[in-house]
Every structure is written in structure tokens, then in C-alpha cells.
Amino acid sequence: MTLSQTSAIPLKVKRTFRQQAQALTLPLGLVSLFVATCYSLTIGASDLDAPKVLAWGLEQIGGPDAHLTSLQELVLVKIRLPRVLLAILVGSTLAVAGVMMQGLFRNPLADPGIIGVANGAALAAVTAITLSSFLPIWLMDTAGAALLPLAAFLGAASATLLLYRAATQGGQTNVATMLLAGIAFSAIAGAFTGVVVFNSNDDQLRDFTFWTMGSLGGATWERIVILAPLCLLMLLAMPLLSRGLNALLLGEAEAYHMGIDTQKTKRAIILLTAAGVGGAVATAGIIGFASIIVPHVLRQIIGPDHRVLLPASAIGGAFLLVLSDMIARTIVAPAELPIGIITAIIGAPVFLSILLSRRRQMQF
Amino acid sequence: MLSTDNLGYSRGKAQVLRGITACFRPGEISVIIGPNGAGKSSLLGCLTGELKPTAGKIELEGRHLASLSARDLAARRAVLAQSNNLSFPFTVTEVIALGATANAQHLPSQEAAPLPPQQMIEQALAKVGLLQYANRLYQQLSGGEKQRVQLARVLCQVWYPVSDAGPSLLFLDEPTAGLDLKYQFDLMEMARGYAKAGGCVIAVLHELDMAYTFADQLLLLENGTIAACGKPEELDMPQLLKSVYKLSDSLIAQKAGASARLLA
Numbered sequence: 337m338t339l340s341q342t343s344a345i346p347l348k349v350k351r352t353f354r355q356q357a358q359a360l361t362l363p364l365g366l367v368s369l370f371v372a373t374c375y376s377l378t379i380g381a382s383d384l385d386a387p388k389v390l391a392w393g394l395e396q397i398g399g400p401d402a403h404l405t406s407l408q409e410l411v412l413v414k415i416r417l418p419r420v421l422l423a424i425l426v427g428s429t430l431a432v433a434g435v436m437m438q439g440l441f442r443n444p445l446a447d448p449g450i451i452g453v454a455n456g457a458a459l460a461a462v463t464a465i466t467l468s469s470f471l472p473i474w475l476m477d478t479a480g481a482a483l484l485p486l487a488a489f490l491g492a493a494s495a496t497l498l499l500y501r502a503a504t505q506g507g508q509t510n511v512a513t514m515l516l517a518g519i520a521f522s523a524i525a526g527a528f529t530g531v532v533v534f535n536s537n538d539d540q541l542r543d544f545t546f547w548t549m550g551s552l553g554g555a556t557w558e559r560i561v562i563l564a565p566l567c568l569l570m571l572l573a574m575p576l577l578s579r580g581l582n583a584l585l586l587g588e589a590e591a592y593h594m595g596i597d598t599q600k601t602k603r604a605i606i607l608l609t610a611a612g613v614g615g616a617v618a619t620a621g622i623i624g625f626a627s628i629i630v631p632h633v634l635r636q637i638i639g640p641d642h643r644v645l646l647p648a649s650a651i652g653g654a655f656l657l658v659l660s661d662m663i664a665r666t667i668v669a670p671a672e673l674p675i676g677i678i679t680a681i682i683g684a685p686v687f688l689s690i691l692l693s694r695r696r697q698m699q700f
Numbered sequence: 701m702l703s704t705d706n707l708g709y710s711r712g713k714a715q716v717l718r719g720i721t722a723c724f725r726p727g728e729i730s731v732i733i734g735p736n737g738a739g740k741s742s743l744l745g746c747l748t749g750e751l752k753p754t755a756g757k758i759e760l761e762g763r764h765l766a767s768l769s770a771r772d773l774a775a776r777r778a779v780l781a782q783s784n785n786l787s788f789p790f791t792v793t794e795v796i797a798l799g800a801t802a803n804a805q806h807l808p809s810q811e812a813a814p815l816p817p818q819q820m821i822e823q824a825l826a827k828v829g830l831l832q833y834a835n836r837l838y839q840q841l842s843g844g845e846k847q848r849v850q851l852a853r854v855l856c857q858v859w860y861p862v863s864d865a866g867p868s869l870l871f872l873d874e875p876t877a878g879l880d881l882k883y884q885f886d887l888m889e890m891a892r893g894y895a896k897a898g899g900c901v902i903a904v905l906h907e908l909d910m911a912y913t914f915a916d917q918l919l920l921l922e923n924g925t926i927a928a929c930g931k932p933e934e935l936d937m938p939q940l941l942k943s944v945y946k947l948s949d950s951l952i953a954q955k956a957g958a959s960a961r962l963l964a
Contacts, residue, residue, distance in 0.1 A: 352835045354791065442787055582798055585788050589750055590781055594802040594857065595774025640788035 358638045365651035369424070372658045376420045379662055381670065382411040419555040422563070423661045423675075424654040426552070426620045427630075429567045431653025432574065433609040433616075434627025435646055437496070439581040440605045441503070441514055444632055444690055448613045449624035451518030453495045455525035457617035460491025462532050462544055469540075485562050489614030495521060496606050550623035550676025552661050559619040566615035570608050571650060577604060578642035585640065623657070623676045625683020630656055632686055656682075701725055701761060702747065702869060702900065708755030709742050716742045717924045720756070724917075726867035729891055729901040731911045734921030735945055740904045741873065743921065747902060748779050748871050761866055775805035777869035778857035782877065784846040790838045792830060792849050796821045799853035809862045820859055824852035827890065829883075843878045851875065851887065861899030870894055872903040876910060888914045909959075912937065920944060 377389045384404075391402035392412060404412070430448070437446045437453070448454045464487035499521060503514035533544050580601035583591035592598050616623070630652040631645065638644050660678040667673060707720040717739045724730045724747070732740050745751035746758060749765050758765040760776070768776075778799070786795070800817040807814050815823075825831045828848040833841065838849060858868040872891065876884040884907075891901045892914060905911040911918060912932045920928040920935075922944045928935050941947050 352791070354835075444787065579801075583802070585786060585790075586795075586798065587781070587783060587785075590779075592750055592770055593748060593774065593777075593779040593781070594798065595771040597770050635789060639794060640790055641794060 354637070354639050358641075358644045361634070361638050361644065361648045362651065365648060365655065369651055369655045369658065372655055372662070373420055373424070376423075376658050376662050377412065377416050379665055380411070380416060382408060384408055384412065384416075415555075418557050418560055419552055419661070420658060421560055422552050422555040422620060423657040425560065425563045425567045426616045426623065427626060427653035427655070427657030428650040429563065429570060429612040429616045429653070430623060430626040431630040431649040431656070432570050432646060433612040434653075435631045435642065435649045436570075436577070436581065436605045436609050437627070438631060439584055439642065440500070440602060440609075442585055442587070443514065444635070445515065445628070445687065447625060447628040447687070448492070448609065449622055449627065450522075450687070451499055451514060452521035452525060453492050453499070453610070453613050454617050454622045454624070455522045455529075456495025457488040457492040457614045458548060458622055459525040459529050459532075460487040461618055462529050463487065465540055465544070466532050466536055485566070485615050485618040488618040489611050491525075492614040492617070493606065493610035495525070496610050500602075500606065548622060549674035550621040550679075551674045552620055552657075552664075553672065553674075554620075563615045563619045566611045570612045573604065573608055574646040574650075575643075577601065577608075578646055581605075581642040581646075582640075621674075621676065623679055625679045625687065626653060626656060626660075628690075629679070629683045629686050632690060701867075702758070702765075702902075704747070704756065704758050706756035707743075707746060707753050707758060709739075709746055709751060710754045711742075715924060717746070717753075718755070719925055722919060722926065722929060724869075724900055724902050726862075726898055726900040727895055728916035729888075729895050729903065729914055730917040730919060731915035732902070732904045732919045732921060733906075733908060733911050734927075738921040739924040740921055742924075744779075744871060744873055744902070744904050748777065749773050750779075760869075771803065771805070774857065775803045775863070776858070776865055777871060778802075778854040779871040780851055780854045780873060780875050782873050784843070784850050786838055791835050792825070792838055792841070793821060793834045795838050795849055796824055796853045796856055799856035800824075800859075802857045805865075806858060806860065806868075807864045808860045809864050815859065817856075820856050821852075824856050824859075827855065828852045829886075844880060844883065847875070847878055848883065858899070861894050861897035867898055867900050869900045869902065872901065874904055874906055876905065876907060884910060908941070 374386055374389055374393075378384050378386050388402065388404060388408070389412070391399070392404055392409070394400070395402040433448055434446070437448060437451075438444050440446070461484055464483050468483060499514065499517055502517040529544070529548070533541065536544065580591065580596045580598075583594045583596045584598070584601065586594075588598050591601075630649050634645060634648050634652055638648060656679070657675070660675050660682070664673045664675045664678050702724040704720050704722050707717060708715065709717040720743065732743060734740050742751060746753050747765075749768065749770075752766065760768065765773075797817065800820045822831070822834075825834055828851055830845065830848055830852070833845065833849075838846065841849065854870070858870060861868055870891065875887055875891075879887065888910060891903065895901045895916070915932050918928070918930065918932045918935060919926060920940060927944050928940050938952065941952065942949070
């Protein structure tokens with residue numbers, strides 16, 4: 337250490353791989369996402385190749401006629417487009433919610449699907465489906481569409497709050513407690529979901545299976561209308577929260593010392609992630625591990641700075657789900673796998689590797 | 701100037717601090733010492749605004765500390781805490797940048813232009829002797845190196861000892877723990893330089909000889925109250941150590957003997 341207040345030494349910290357990656361991630365990510373989206377629109381029983389899809393896209397923004405048959409256009413607009421859009425929305429929402437939750441818990445293992453937040457949302461959603469049969473028809477007609485996302489949001493919010501209370505003591509979050517409490521909470525939510533399922537009819541049963549497996553098969557424009565505002569809310573909040581999230585990584589006391597209103601920041605994170613995860617679960621069921629793979633991989637490349645990590649994760653999450661959905665639709669065609677299975681197959685090993693590397697560093 | 705008047709703090713039923721009336725002046729290093737559980741960290745917590753006092757008041761330049769927002773406080777004071785764990789792969793530069801960009805309110809007192817963050821980070825790195833580690837991962841550093849990175853971050857937060865809002869405050873909670881002897885001295889010399897330049901340094905220290913050497917004002921806590929306060933050379937240290945730390949004459953003689961042999 338030197339004592340001089342000013343330094344005459346020529347100090348130049350050179351530009352690192354990480355800084356270069358940070359500059360490249362967003363444009364590269366957007367291009368990959370665009371390509372994957374276009375390609376995804378071409379997959380399926382109906383013959384629609386990439387030039388046709390692009391021509392159709394150009395037609396929508398005032399280009400020449402794409403010469404699609406009415407059936408092709410119907411397939412594109414009613415089936416494939418909502419599906420890929422839902423994949424993008426769910427993917428970004430889950431990945432961004434994951435980054436925020438991991439920042440809140442100061443732990444890269446916090447995943448809404450693993451620590452019970454998604455299960456809380458699913459339980460509330462399932463309960464809402466069952467109870468809805470008792471509600472008067474006029475109420476269902478007017479407020480029915482909002483009931484599910486609202487229930488899922490409340491379920492996710494209470495789960496997050498409960499878990500945070502359980503795992504945080506004196507501003508420090510204990511990882512073991514967080515994971516164990518998450519497992520316990522998932523089990524409780526699962527058990528109650530079982531009770532509800534036991535007392536349900538065949539139609540409801542089909543709906544329930546959808547919640548627990550996670551699938552984009554039910555994509556409709558209505559579902560997109562539900563999720564889009566919630567996803568947008570999260571994306572808009574990212575620049576406001578990134579500095580607070582960065583500071584929180586050092587610890588709650590440190591964040592306060594650095595001028596962050598920690599209570600307000602934490603409350604905003606809990607509400608936003610609950611709204612996002614609730615919305616994602618309400619529209620696509622529980623898709624596990626998406627919130628853990630994307631942030632983890634991106635952190636290795638561009639680092640944990642939330643100013644870059646949040647937008648990069650939004651794009652990365654969308655890319656992962658579009659890709660996983662393509663695999664889910666083609667691997668056992670003409671049938672399809674629930675997308676949750678694909679993300680679990682990719683995600684579980686990532687989760688395990690983080691757990692093992694952290695055990696080596698004795699950071700529990 | 702930071703001052704407390706009859707400050708008290710309770711955690712549940714336990715009264716941790718009571719009747720603390722003290723004054724922390726710019727241009728000085730104030731060192732808080734005392735046995736384990738005497739209330740040193742709680743006092744520091746109250747002074748930084750992190751803990752809310754349950755009795756009495758704290759004033760910064762005549763304004764109630766409680767009336768200042770986290771943001772306003774952050775422009776005036778920085779805190780080097782004891783914990784330095786970080787479970788995400790930040791580089792050393794990125795950690796320090798968190799301090800350098802923590803607040804846009806902290807500006808130099810004269811008309812001088814504020815230092816650009818990148819230069820501030822580089823100068824801070826040079827100060828703690830870690831320039832060659834700029835792009836290393838924080839997690840891979842040793843405990844002492846992490847502590848020095850945190851010091852650089854904290855220094856960047858209150859870079860100007862006297863900012864346009866008045867003297868800055870630098871809080872150090874057992875800053876020398878885990879550091880080599882050389883860096884302990886370097887760190888305390890740096891703190892002295894900060895105070896000489898007009899800043900106010902408040903430190904909790906365990907090493908009594910270090911406290912005695914560097915303190916302009918020594919504050920000895922015992923069971924949550926002030927047992928003694930003043931310039932080190934004006935205090936009857938042997939008597940205080942015996943009564944507060946319960947050290948016997950033979951132990952004090954032994955320690956003095958060991959130090960003498962070590963330096964002979």
C-alpha cells in the first residue's frame with residue numbers, strides 16, 4: 337500500500353475478455369433469438385419453410401404478398417406464433433425472476449421451481465380451478481380470466497415471503513435452510529395439490545397435469561395477453577433494480593452502507609418475481625431449472641453485474657425456451673414431450689455442478 | 701462532527717449500550733476498544749445508521765442521523781465491515797467499482813473536477829497494493845487480499861476526505877483482522893492520512909498496541925458504557941487494562957517481555 341493521495345504511475349487496467357463479452361452479448365443474443373424464433377415457426381406437420389415465414393413477416397409490416405394458403409396462415413397465426421411468443425415470454429420472465437431471486441438470496445442456487453415458489457403458485461392455481469366451479473357463472477364470465485394469474489401470483493408471493501423469512505436471519509441467508517425449507521414447502525404444496533386433485537373431476541384433472549409438468553402446448557393469444565404485461569413490468573424494472581441488486585450481493589448491511597434502501601428493494605424484488613413466476617406458472621405450468629441454467633451460464637461469461645446480466649438473461653431465457661420447445665416438439669414427433677422435461681434434463685446437471693463446486697470452495 | 705448524547709441501544713430485553721455521550725471529530729482517528737461483548741460493534745452500528753438507537757440521539761453536523769436517508773448517508777460515510785464473503789464471480793475491479801459508483805452525490809469540496817470512476821478504481825487498487833490483481837476473480841483471493849479489496853471499495857465510496865457536504869466519515873470494523881503486520885500498519889497509516897486530510901475515522905480495534913499507537917481519541921467500552929475516553933497518553937492504560945480486561949500484573953509483564961524479546 338502506498339500513502340500518496342494521487343498517483344503518478346501510469347495505471348491502465350486492460351480490457352478483459354469479460355468486458356468484451358459484455359459488449360457482444362446483447363447483439364449476439366438478439367440475433368440468435370431471432371434466428372431460433374424464425375426456425376421454430378417452420379417446425380411442424382404443416383409445410384412452412386423459413387423463406388415463407390420471413391415473407392409472411394415482411395407482409396405484416398407492409399411488404400409484398402407472401403402467397404400463403406389460408407390454412408398455412410391459420411397454422412402460423414393461431415398455433416405456431418402464439419406458441420413461440422409464449423416461449424419467449426415465459427423464458428425471459430423465468431430467467432429474470434431467477435436472477436432477481438438469486439440476488440435477493442445472495443445465492444446462485446435459488447430457482448423458483450426448486451425452492452417451492454412455483455409450487456406455491458401451482459397450488460394456488462389448482463385451488464382456484466377447483467373453487468371456480470362453485471363460483472356464480474356471471475362472476476366467472478367477467479373475472480374468470482384474471483382469477484388464475486391472480487391466484488398464482490398470491491401463491492408465489494406468499495411462498496417467496498415465507499421462504500425468505502425462514503431462511504434469512506440477521507440479514508444473512510442460510511443456503512442449507514433455504515434449500516431445505518424449499519423442499520419442505522414444495523412437499524406441502526404438492527400434498528395439498530394432491531388433495532385438491534383427489535377431489536376433482538376428469539376435466540380438472542387434465543388441467544392439473546398441465547400445471548405440474550410444464551408445457552407450452554396450451555399457448556393461445558389470451559395467455560399471451562395475461563403474461564405480457566407482467567413480463568414487461570419486470571423488464572422495465574430491471575434498470576431501476578440493477579444497482580440495488582449489485583449492492584445486495586455484498587450483504588444487506590453493506591448495501592445499506594452504500595446508500596440502497598434495502599427494504600424497498602427487497603419488497604420490489606419479491607413482488608416482481610412473484611408476479612412474473614405467478615404469470616409464467618398460470619400460462620405454462622411449472623418449468624423447472626430455466627431460472628438457474630441461464631443466469632449461471634451467463635455469469636461465467638459476462639460476470640454477475642446486474643446491469644448487463646439482467647437484460648442478457650431476459651434474452652438468454654427466451655432463447656433457451658424457444659430451443660427447448662423445438663426439441664420437445666421434434667424428438668418424439670408427431671407426439672411432443674412436456675417442455676419441463678427438456679429443461680430438467682439440461683438443468684439438473686448444471687444445478688448439481690454448481691452445488692459441487694461450491695462444496696469444494698466451502699462456501700455454505 | 702458526529703456526536704452522541706446519552707445514547708442507548710437495547711436488543712430485546714438486553715441493554716447493549718447505555719449513556720454513551722461522545723464526540724467524533726474530523727481530523728482525528730477515534731478508536732473504540734473493549735473486551736468481547738462490551739458493545740463495540742453495536743456502537744459502530746448505531747453510528748453508521750444501521751441500528752436505530754433506543755434512547756438518546758446521534759447528530760451529524762447538527763442534524764439527526766435518523767433523519768438522513770440511506771442515499772444521503774452513503775455520500776458522507778463508508779463502512780468497512782468484518783464480513784467479506786461474496787458468492788458470485790465478481791472480478792476485483794468490479795467489486796471496487798461498486799464503491800466508486802455507489803453514489804453520484806459525493807463530490808470534491810473545491811471547484812476541482814471529480815475524478816473519473818475508472819481512474820479512482822485504479823488509484824484505489826494501487827493504494828492497497830493489488831494493481832496486478834485487477835482482473836482476478838475476487839473469490840479466488842486470500843482472506844487478507846479480500847479485506848484489502850473491500851478497503852479499496854470503501855475508500856472509493858468516500859474518496860474525498862472533505863466533500864462538498866463537509867468532512868467524510870470512514871468507519872472501520874476491526875480492519876486489521878486477518879492482515880499481515882505490514883498491511884496492518886499500512887492500513888492504519890492510510891487511515892491516519894485520511895484523517896490528516898480532514899476526514900473523520902472511527903475504528904473498532906482488537907489489537908490494543910495498534911489502538912494505542914494510532915488513536916487520537918481512545919474510547920474504552922465496558923458492559924455497554926464508556927469506561928474511559930480521551931487521548932491515549934492521558935489515560936492510565938495499565939490501570940484500565942487491569943480493571944476492564946481483567947488482566948493480571950504478571951500477564952501484562954509477560955506480554956511486555958515477549959514484545960521486547962521479539963524486537964530485540
